[in-house]
Amino acid sequence: MSEQAEQAVETPELDRYECRSCGYVYEPEKGDDKQDIPSGTLFAELPADWRCPVCTAKKVAFANIGPAGTASGFKENLGYGLGVNQLTPTQKNILIFGALALGFLFFISLYGLQ
Numbered sequence: 001m002s003e004q005a006e007q008a009v010e011t012p013e014l015d016r017y018e019c020r021s022c023g024y025v026y027e028p029e030k031g032d033d034k035q036d037i038p039s040g041t042l043f044a045e046l047p048a049d050w051r052c053p054v055c056t057a058k059k060v061a062f063a064n065i066g067p068a069g070t071a072s073g074f075k076e077n078l079g080y081g082l083g084v085n086q087l088t089p090t091q092k093n094i095l096i097f098g099a100l101a102l103g104f105l106f107f108i109s110l111y112g113l114q
């Protein structure tokens, strides 16, 4: 948590803005190719007549959603966490088959003891 706070203090000008109409996110690092906005342009520096490239909403329709580092990094961490628990169908079959085989062996061993 402390790292994110420090990052926000270091780069407050790189806040991203999300279009509340369509969900488009303006990222200062990328700019806006379609409207000749060079990368590194802050949202506040965009021309007053700049419109959302997706739905042409005005700048006032955008909401500050914070710098890119925090949200995207959090999503990546989530992906790593889920990736460990996500099994492919093949892996699931191996697990199921393995459990059945173990159960069968256990069943046979019980007979062996009697």
Ligand SMILES: [Zn+2]
Pocket: 019, 020, 021, 022, 023, 024, 052, 053, 054, 055, 056, 057
């Ligand atoms: Zn939009």
